[in-house]
Amino acid sequence: MSTQASTSGSVNEARGRRSAEDVEDSKKHFRVCRFIIDTGVKLGMRSVPMATACALYHRFFQSASLQVYEPYLVAMSAIYLAGKVEEQHLRTRDIINVCHRYFHPEREPLELDGKFWELRDSIVQCELLILRQLNFQVSFEHPHKYLLQYLLSVRSLLNRHAWSRTPIAETALAVLKDSYHGTVCVHHKPQHLALTSLYLALQTYGVQLPRGELEWWQVVCADITKAQIETIMSELLQLYDMEAKCT
Amino acid sequence: MERDLLRQSVSYHGENLMLLLKCEQSENPDFKRVAADLSKTPNQRDKEEGSPVLEQFIARKADLLFAPSWKTSTPADERQEESGEAHAVMPPLEQFMEVCFEERRELFYRDVERGDLVIGRINSVRDFGLFVTLLCTAGGLERNIEDLEIKALCPLRCVPSTGNHDDPLSYYQIGDLLRAGVKGIDRYHEKLTLSLYSSSLPPHLDKVKLGVISKEDLPLHYSRGEKVTADSSQTYEKLLESSLGLSNPLNVDYLLGKLGISDTQTPSLMRGLQSKHFKEDDFATAIRKKQSVSWALKCVKVGVGHFKSRRYVEAMNEYNKALEIDTNNVEALVARGALYATKGSLMKAIEDFELALENCPTHRNAKKYLCQTLVERGGQLEEEEKLVTAEGLYKRAILLDNTFQGAAEALAKLQLRIQKSLELKEQEAAKEQEKTKTVETSAEKLRKILKEEKRMKKKRKRSTSSSTSSDTSSTSSDDDSSTSRKKSKKRKHKRRRSSHGSKKHKRRASSCSDKMADDDIEWFPAPANTSASYIDQKQSISKLISEGEQSWEKSRCEDGRGRLDDAIDRSLENLKHGAQSETSRPGRPNVNGEVRDQHRTQSISECARNRRDSSSSTQSEYSQKSDRYSKEFSSQGRDRSESERDDGRKSSGGSLKKDIPSNLLDIFSQIAEFEKEKKLQK
Numbered sequence: 001m002s003t004q005a006s007t008s009g010s011v012n013e014a015r016g017r018r019s020a021e022d023v024e025d026s027k028k029h030f031r032v033c034r035f036i037i038d039t040g041v042k043l044g045m046r047s048v049p050m051a052t053a054c055a056l057y058h059r060f061f062q063s064a065s066l067q068v069y070e071p072y073l074v075a076m077s078a079i080y081l082a083g084k085v086e087e088q089h090l091r092t093r094d095i096i097n098v099c100h101r102y103f104h105p106e107r108e109p110l111e112l113d114g115k116f117w118e119l120r121d122s123i124v125q126c127e128l129l130i131l132r133q134l135n136f137q138v139s140f141e142h143p144h145k146y147l148l149q150y151l152l153s154v155r156s157l158l159n160r161h162a163w164s165r166t167p168i169a170e171t172a173l174a175v176l177k178d179s180y181h182g183t184v185c186v187h188h189k190p191q192h193l194a195l196t197s198l199y200l201a202l203q204t205y206g207v208q209l210p211r212g213e214l215e216w217w218q219v220v221c222a223d224i225t226k227a228q229i230e231t232i233m234s235e236l237l238q239l240y241d242m243e244a245k246c247t
Numbered sequence: 248m249e250r251d252l253l254r255q256s257v258s259y260h261g262e263n264l265m266l267l268l269k270c271e272q273s274e275n276p277d278f279k280r281v282a283a284d285l286s287k288t289p290n291q292r293d294k295e296e297g298s299p300v301l302e303q304f305i306a307r308k309a310d311l312l313f314a315p316s317w318k319t320s321t322p323a324d325e326r327q328e329e330s331g332e333a334h335a336v337m338p339p340l341e342q343f344m345e346v347c348f349e350e351r352r353e354l355f356y357r358d359v360e361r362g363d364l365v366i367g368r369i370n371s372v373r374d375f376g377l378f379v380t381l382l383c384t385a386g387g388l389e390r391n392i393e394d395l396e397i398k399a400l401c402p403l404r405c406v407p408s409t410g411n412h413d414d415p416l417s418y419y420q421i422g423d424l425l426r427a428g429v430k431g432i433d434r435y436h437e438k439l440t441l442s443l444y445s446s447s448l449p450p451h452l453d454k455v456k457l458g459v460i461s462k463e464d465l466p467l468h469y470s471r472g473e474k475v476t477a478d479s480s481q482t483y484e485k486l487l488e489s490s491l492g493l494s495n496p497l498n499v500d501y502l503l504g505k506l507g508i509s510d511t512q513t514p515s516l517m518r519g520l521q522s523k524h525f526k527e528d529d530f531a532t533a534i535r536k537k538q539s540v541s542w543a544l545k546c547v548k549v550g551v552g553h554f555k556s557r558r559y560v561e562a563m564n565e566y567n568k569a570l571e572i573d574t575n576n577v578e579a580l581v582a583r584g585a586l587y588a589t590k591g592s593l594m595k596a597i598e599d600f601e602l603a604l605e606n607c608p609t610h611r612n613a614k615k616y617l618c619q620t621l622v623e624r625g626g627q628l629e630e631e632e633k634l635v636t637a638e639g640l641y642k643r644a645i646l647l648d649n650t651f652q653g654a655a656e657a658l659a660k661l662q663l664r665i666q667k668s669l670e671l672k673e674q675e676a677a678k679e680q681e682k683t684k685t686v687e688t689s690a691e692k693l694r695k696i697l698k699e700e701k702r703m704k705k706k707r708k709r710s711t712s713s714s715t716s717s718d719t720s721s722t723s724s725d726d727d728s729s730t731s732r733k734k735s736k737k738r739k740h741k742r743r744r745s746s747h748g749s750k751k752h753k754r755r756a757s758s759c760s761d762k763m764a765d766d767d768i769e770w771f772p773a774p775a776n777t778s779a780s781y782i783d784q785k786q787s788i789s790k791l792i793s794e795g796e797q798s799w800e801k802s803r804c805e806d807g808r809g810r811l812d813d814a815i816d817r818s819l820e821n822l823k824h825g826a827q828s829e830t831s832r833p834g835r836p837n838v839n840g841e842v843r844d845q846h847r848t849q850s851i852s853e854c855a856r857n858r859r860d861s862s863s864s865t866q867s868e869y870s871q872k873s874d875r876y877s878k879e880f881s882s883q884g885r886d887r888s889e890s891e892r893d894d895g896r897k898s899s900g901g902s903l904k905k906d907i908p909s910n911l912l913d914i915f916s917q918i919a920e921f922e923k924e925k926k927l928q929k
Contacts, residue, residue, distance in 0.1 A: 156389035206259025212344030
């Protein structure tokens with residue numbers, strides 16, 4: 001009995017340690033993803049390439065360890081790779097400039113000297129590393145296009161004036177963009193994510209949609225249940241709580 | 248805060264939300280304003296469906312969610328779909344949702360607006376209009392209305408006439424598919440009025456063709472909807488996945504555009520990602536620019552080092568490199584301009600300085616160098632006698648920097664110089680005026696002499712001549728038509744001319760002199776440009792001129808070449824009015840002038856030659872020419888002038904002509920002097 005208790009105690013302890021680590025890790029990931037999105041905005045990245053960059057990062061660290069790899073370097077390479085994958089090519093010079101400024105806001109831009117070229121080399125090396133870690137499967141299907149299609153369909157259900165005064169599209173897109181701070185993007189199907197963000201937006205404003213035999217979200221995604229939507233929604237909303245803790 | 252939105256949200260979620268909002272947004276002044284109104288709204292929602300997490304979220308983010316600036320999308324106009332699916336076109340969601348009949352009908356009548364497009368089938372044609380059963384919507388709304396059996400009327404006045412005075416309704420038949428615009432709605436009585444005129448549609452739908460359509464023109468969402476009703480296994484998802492529009496890589500961009508949301512500025516609900524936290528300096532383009540500037544400056548510094556050590560080629564390379572890194576870099580442009588100026592390419596230097604000043608109008612060095620270069624260039628132009636341009640440059644330099652002494656001095660000097668040259672020209676003009684006057688008086692004398700001579704010769708022989716040809720040629724070759732007419736008249740009087748013999752020559756001379764007498768006042772032939780230096784006697788110039796006139800008279804008449812005549816006219820005009828600036832010659836092209844000058848010099852030299860050689864060789868040469876001339880024209884006057892000239896050359900002949908030779912020489916000398924002076928002034 002006592003051994004059991006002690007083992008369970010130690011197991012619990014281990015679990016506790018692990019969850020503590022996990023919490024720390026997820027905070028770290030949160031910060032790095034914030035860094036990715038921030039840099040993306042400054043580089044003028046479109047939503048889909050930015051989503052790809054975050055997805056690459058999350059995927060990478062699903063199998064890799066934070067102790068071994070420097071997350072910020074991985075993030076920079078992920079941005080570079082995402083630009084190539086989604087056809088919005090970014091220059092390493094710009095990436096390095098923005099990142100350098102992020103970390104050292106008071107300093108002048110880097111001189112184009114030996115140190116600069118070393119940094120550039122390390123980004124390119126890391127890119128290759130990411131590719132290998134992900135088995136060269138770097139194309140993702142993102143929720144964005146689904147979300148936009150659903151928005152169009154839902155728009156047809158509403159009165160045009162109600163639509164034009166309710167910022168449903170903006171809220172849904174914002175929620176989707178913010179979801180990339182966490183690993184939701186790699187754990188769920190893109191259709192589900194899209195649906196959930198739209199659902200969330202509609203709920204926020206209390207928009208009433210016509211009722212038929214089926215709910216609109218049942219039509220749009222046949223295999224989703226209300227419970228699932230709720231789960232995803234809570235995951236999304238947790239991210240906002242995390243912001244308070246991390247930054 | 249958007250009050251209505253907030254109210255809608257609160258009424259949906261209930262009291263809980265209200266409480267949470269008060270708690271979270273207590274510091275928000277906007278919220279306080281609307282809070283009072285909200286507490287009165289009733290609760291519409293069932294309690295068990297409440298989602299506390301969501302409510303918490305809404306409460307926390309309310310200042311963002313309900314802010315008026317949150318709604319960034321600008322509703323883009325509904326343009327008709329182009330061919331090729333940019334995004335997946337889906338049938339109306341209502342259809343999938345299987346919304347009930349009543350509700351759909353109700354919603355349709357609630358939401359349809361004037362200017363919407365509908366498609367329906369004609370079910371009866373009456374004399375007051377068409378009755379149409381609606382099939383589907385084609386723009387503005389997307390609803391499933393086929394089974395609603397909504398009937399609409401298209402009155403006669405809204406049916407456009409086909410133009411051949413038939414009854415317009417005869418064009419339409421029962422069962423036709425019709426696309427029409429909604430003109431009027433009576434929501435209470437659920438009546439619709441349609442119109443087939445484009446004026447009933449909003450401007451962005453102007454191109455849509457109203458009237459009878461075929462099955463192919465039915466909108467995609469309707470045809471897809473039909474497929475769905477036919478095949479119940481087709482779900483929304485399946486349809487979406489299978490549609491081409493979904494696989495379009497650019498559909499996200501397209502759809503964002505359609506919804507009116509910008510892709511690079513997508514909103515976020517995270518506090519740290521709000522746009523106000525982003526500084527302009529942190530953006531990639533700004534940093535890159537700063538980096539390029541500093542890199543370019545380094546190159547410029549190296550280049551300046553080269554420049555100081557007189558290694559101009561390397562310096563230029565560095566400057567060009569700097570400009571490649573950062574185009575329009577001010578320092579690089581100024582340095583390069585200085586290099587150009589030192590090497591002598593002043594125009595390029597000026598270009599570079601100007602470009603630099605465009606980018607940075609307060610750059611001290613650029614201004615200074617530009618001033619200096621402008622003044623230098625002005626100096627160059629002055630030497631090339633382009634005084635006006637030089638003046639312009641000096642003025643610009645002064646404008647740029649009015650403390651620059653060099654420019655002001657140079658401008659003053661130049662202006663003095665211009666003034667001087669103008670004065671000189673005026674003096675010349677005055678001289679000319681005098682000369683013409685004196686010329687006139689001596690011309691009169693000569694006229695008298697020649698008239699006497701003419702009379703004498705008339706008494707002698709009279710030869711026939713074809714004066715008409717001479718007349719015509721003279722008229723054609725002469726600008727002064729009036730004078731030519733006079734000349735022709737005179738020639739007609741003296742018809743009987745012969746083409747050979749000295750007597751003819753003499754007669755020609757007389758007739759020419761007659762003409763000359765008439766023309767004296769209007770024009771003078773070109774003075775002979777003798778290179779021999781003779782005594783400068785103003786009085787004899789006039790004689791010279793009139794002599795020249797005689798000789799030129801011939802050439803003027805005979806070949807009928809307007810140029811020579813022009814030369815004669817205008818060169819004399821020049822003499823009259825003095826050497827004003829070359830450019831002020833009224834309407835005479837320079838080429839012509841050159842030709843004139845050439846001819847003039849040719850003929851003048853010819854004369855000179857003739858004059859000098861008193862040998863018969865020139866004489867014969869001359870007479871050959873005169874023969875040639877006389878072939879074209881045979882008039883007594885010509886003969887006379889020829890002979891006169893011959894006589895003049897021989898320095899022998901009648902007593903009448905004894906005076907003339909010496910005077911001729913003098914006149915020629917005067918003319919030579921004149922020519923020299925003119926050339927100098929050029």
